[in-house]
Amino acid sequence: MKLLAVRRLFRIQRVVIRYRLDDLLFELPLPWWLMALRHLMPWRWLPRKTLDLSRGARLRLALQDLGPIFIKFGQLLSTRRDLLPEDIADELMLLQDRVPPFDPQHAVALIEEQLGAKISEVFSRFDVEPLASASVAQVHAAKLKSGEEVVVKVVRPGLKPVIAQDLAWLFLIARGAERVSADARLLHPVEVVNDYEKTIYDELDLLREAANASQLKRNFEGSEMMYVPQVYWDWCRPKVLVMERIYGIQVTDLATLADQRTDMKMLAERGVEIFFTQVFRDSFFHADMHPGNIFVSTVKPWSPQYIAIDCGIVGSLTPEDQDYLARNLFAFFKRDYRRVAQLHIDSGWVPAHTKLNEFEAAIRTVCEPIFEKPLKDISFGQVLMRLFQTARRFNMEVQPQLVLLQKTLLNIEGLGRQLYPELDLWSTAQPFLERWMRERVSPKNLLQNLHGQVEQIPHLAGMTRDLLERMSQPHQAEPPGAWQQKGDGWALRLLGAGLLGGGATLAAGAVSLSAPAAWPAWLMLAAGLYLIVRR
Template sequence: MTFLRIHLAYKNIQRLRQIITILIKHGFYPIIERIHLTKLISIPQRIVGKKATIEQEALSLAVRTRLAFEELGPTFIKFGQILSTRPDILPEEFIKEFLKLQDEVPSFAFQDVVKVVEQEFKKSVKELLREIEEKPVAAASIAQVHKAVTMDGKDVVIKVQRPDIEAIIDNDISILQYLAKLIVKYIPESRSYDPVGMVEEFGGIIKKEMDFTLEASYTERFRKNHSDDPRVLIPAVYWNLTGKKVLTLERIIGIKIDNIEKLRESGIDTEKISHIVAEVLFRQVFEFGVFHGDLHSGNIFVTGPEQIAFVDFGIVGRLDREMQENLADIFVGLVSEDYELLTRVYLRMGILPEDIDEATFKREYQDMLFSYFGKPFKRTSVGELLMSYIRLASRYRIRMPRELLLLDKCILELEGLGRLLHPDVNVLVESQQFARRLIAKRFGPAAMMKDAVDTVMEYRTFTKALPVQISQILKKMMSDKFTIDFVHRGLEDLMGEMDRSSNRLTFAIIVAALIIGSSLVIAFDSGPKLFGYPFLGILGFVVAGVLGLWLAFLILRSGKF
């Protein structure tokens, strides 16, 4: 077991060195230096790093970060893609750059595909499939896709996870966590971006994405939701050929939605298609409460004159009833230009800090709305407006639900597709029928009755639980087991400084003791001699001198003197 830990630690250090080398290549040497990781690279590499920093100054920090992530491989590409949904944390230029990250990597060998499939189902591929094409139709960071035919002759696609990808991603995440902690420790201004929280969120999302049974369940749910709409095609799941690392779906034949030339050659009305895509998204948001969270062009195909198909349900957004109602109010408020309603809803949605200046926030938000409503309808962007609000909220430390951030990304992607298919299509108009329908339903007799029943049930639960909880508190107080914990926040830096100061003071006392002791030895002229002086006295002075110089060096290097 010890050998295994040493082996894993060695692999981590090797990968960390590789990451540092790539970051230095893209001009991040000053950051590597600030987080004290230059000790892991050679002196020639440090010289090259300083030179690269000067050479890379022509590119913005956001561009350099994207290029570094692309070179660092699958885990970092995925990390960048997840960060592109966090406009509340990252500046706009980083969001735009991370949206450019392409999840395309070289394919892995076909024999590895066969091996993964056979390990997943404990059967040979020949027993599972009549045929499977060796050449993949797509290769991404986590998996690749092959065309295949089932034993009963059905055309399918089979998505197979890369061998050992889970271990690779776990290794990279542990390194990212280490780097995030160093950044927080040595670069205090980074704390507002919450690097540790970013990595933790990414770790949770990527682990869910690697479980193909979850994606299969969502695919089945979307297929059921849209079963009454002939305009929407969702591939069927072949559960007998689906597991944690293998997903088998009905094969979809169509044209990628951004291939405008081919669509027009096939006689497809792109205006109709743009309306369908928008209507489908808003139906998912306002009616089902579950929406496709990755609406880039590679996940939407046109399969007929008035039919589209959605694939890849690895990223899905979920909205509870309260969030759906808030979103309905927002979209209706935008059309009716109801500033007060929009302000109330956004304040209701966010988790407000105790010290927020609500009046100033409302004034800034309404100024932002005025500039939005002053534009011609064709030039308005709902996605940009939502993004502006999220950035404004982050300045006031209002935390927004992650699902709202994901929906904002989807609306931006939808608007991009809309402009490509038909420039006159307006996302805001498309949302109205579903938003108004939800608002009408909210005030219907059935909804009001349900609210009344829910309220009664909550009070019933509360009245039942209250006596028990009071009794438990009294018992603890009577048995002297009742305790109150005080948590001190924001004192970590002070404690660190006190530790460093006490260590330096102890160091200085030791140096002073050595000097005094050596002086006494020389004064008494006792013990063995060196150059006519007591050897122990000379040795004490030398040690005290070295330690003193080292302490002075540490103080000067810290910049705090």
């Protein structure tokens, strides 16, 4: 463990003591011997300096002092009002865009350093006081020389050392948990922290955020559901981002939305549809959808349009993950719990020896109570707890590649609960999934898949020929007995055919050669055999 990480641990301890966060722990129903520990903690005998602050304010200030990783944790918690007391949730809401700003002069100096020009040379107006401030960056309003109203986002200085120290402790905790707990190993905590490390460092690169925003804007070009501001690439740098300034109502400002007679039901439904569109149609979804990053246009309140900002964190899924999730959700909506259980086994999420009937019954017990109820009556916290119990019983493994998706789902649920508590999340999402499943097997998509597979034939054939030529060189020694039983020629033929046929199957995105969409792979397999025999 590096010295800086040890110093960071003491810093965390000081913050916990300063804001007496241990009080939150001792408010829980704990065993008597744990409750007795509070009398052995020396700082609890010292005068308290935070008596005038509420518990929510103390938690918020502690997370702010601890830095971006802890602030983001608080942002996620703020969307789960069903899991938090009201006073704590209200305070954590302030973490979304009201984090104390850093010195504006430091921001100006960093912008000029990144752009290689004075502020006055680029902008006709630049507001020194920040428009908003978040955990990783802060935003200033400005006006380009060409007349466009823009916002200038600049990364906070000195973040990387703090993040590195926090990550060092997260890795230490994750490795320790894996060593001592079988349940923890099922959750792959080290892989989860690895994914989070990549995500947080990517968020520090504003060029990546600009590219994400441009892609998301193209995906929803002309859409009535969502608008993404324009990026001005000429003035974007790794630590500075310049983009169109938007004017809208923050999505949690329910009073203002009501004053302009916003259709809240449509707003909530469009939020769900936007999420599923990003995940399944585009495989490119905004993965930081806390309320501070979402606004609502004031142009058509009867047909409300979302405005999305801060695209620093996005997620994507492989075709296999998309197909697996869609089939699971589709079976889930149909209450086909046997199909859900079978898909989990087929995907390897639970061991192959799992008894299907028992697993099906366990899933039914967890999922059945949530149907035919409005969102306000569903406690997803309880559902998640029971699902975790099921996971432990059947050795189900959490997939690290879906952590961002799970986080985004939590944000969507929390937002939907605030906008329109009567929203039926399932009936809103089911038609979209049904339509997506039909489109996947439409003649148009099948022809597109076939075209993509045909394009792979010359490349795969060339790879096969090159491999065979390398393996047949007389000066290259072969492992003893490798090709002796059935002859070198037949082994090479089978190897080449397997390579070509397997490559075609991967190009088709099919799970097996028996799938309907995989029949062109048989043609490619035959082509591979023909090429090898002809040789």
